Amino acid sequence: MPKTMKGPAIFLAQFVGDEAPFNSLASIARWASGHGYKGVQIPAWDERLFDLKKASESKYYCDEVSGICREAGVEITELSTHLIGQLVAVHPAYDIPFDGFAPASVHNNPKARQEWSVEHMLYAAKASRNLGLDVSVSFSGALAFPYLYPWPQRPEGLINEAFTELARRWKPIFDAYEDQGVDIAFELHPGEDLFDGVTFEMFLDKVGDHRRCMINYDPSHFLLQQLDYLAFIDIYHERISAFHVKDAEFNPDGRQGVYSGYQPWIKRAGRFRSPGDGQVDFSGIFSKLAQYGYDSWAVLEWECALKHPEQGAAEGAAFIDQHIIRITEKVFDDFAAGTSDRSRLRKMLGIG
Secondary structure: OOOOOEEEEEEOOOOOOOOOOOOOHHHHHHHHHHOOOOEEEEEOOOOOOOOHHHHHHOHHHHHHHHHHHHHHOOEEEEEEOHHHHHHHOEOHHHHHHHHOOOOHHHOOOHHHHHHHHHHHHHHHHHHHHHOOOOEEEEOOOEOOHHHOOOOOOOOOOHHHHHHHHHHHHHHHHHHHHHHHOOEEEEEOOEOEOOOOHHHHHHHHHHOOOOOOEEEEEOHHHHHHHOOOHHHHHHHHHHHEEEEEEOEEEEOOOOOOOOOHHHOOHHHOOEEEEOOOOOOOOHHHHHHHHHHOOOOOEEEEOOOOOOOOHHHHHHHHHHHHHHHOOOOOOOOOOHHHOOOOOHHHHHHHOOOO
């Protein structure tokens, strides 16, 4: 029986705050439901909403969390470990800014910070299983990204060494997720070593095509790289197990292009927009994903250089709902079908 994509859902990370209704899981879940969302993607690092360590240890706690969401009218789609996964691999150039993703106890100590991130990635595997989730979403971290542009010329073997080490760090994490029956779906994102199809393939090869190494499909990053995001689905659909609905636009001019001249988001040639306000062909994306049988969640990730988040959230549920394709259970021209038997088929071919 064909299955239809689930949604609309919303990623809560961009909305969590210290003021109601964004400061507790119960209130933000009610807020999301009130906007028409059926699911919420929880940032696993934000203790205002969720205790990751406790969730890894207590099925009872996870049942309570699920119950809070269910009572509000939503269900949990995935746990996000983006800021945790980022710290599995950090080039020293980014040590200072990425310390902010970790507790103060491991600041200025890259080894301790990396151990903390691995420990919490493993917590998320168990927490996902306790919540009954089969997929989580994350970042890969990066060792090679400072060398993205090949000038000065990269020494031979530098990128291979970076991906070998990245795979060495992630392979035991994948194995732990395999034990729990949970995917890690990476958002392919500039700033990570996995930012497009080629880099994902390089990494996948290094981890032995591990079946828990999957993709969180986010077309906004591909549009800003000028990558064919529809063809990407044709190539990698078997590895897509999560979907962020996020829009973007790319408007180069005589002064700036893809790199956008160090400008703030509002002045960049490439910038994120609320769904429907940018240039991403979502009708094409939802059609492609339906064609290949994607039946997990469509999750709004709101990031926009112009629009207020409340407006983006309010519009996002309807936008996703309008794009989800209810999969047909019959062929459109069934009404014209005739009876069929071998004798009739042979006569139609002139060999009866």
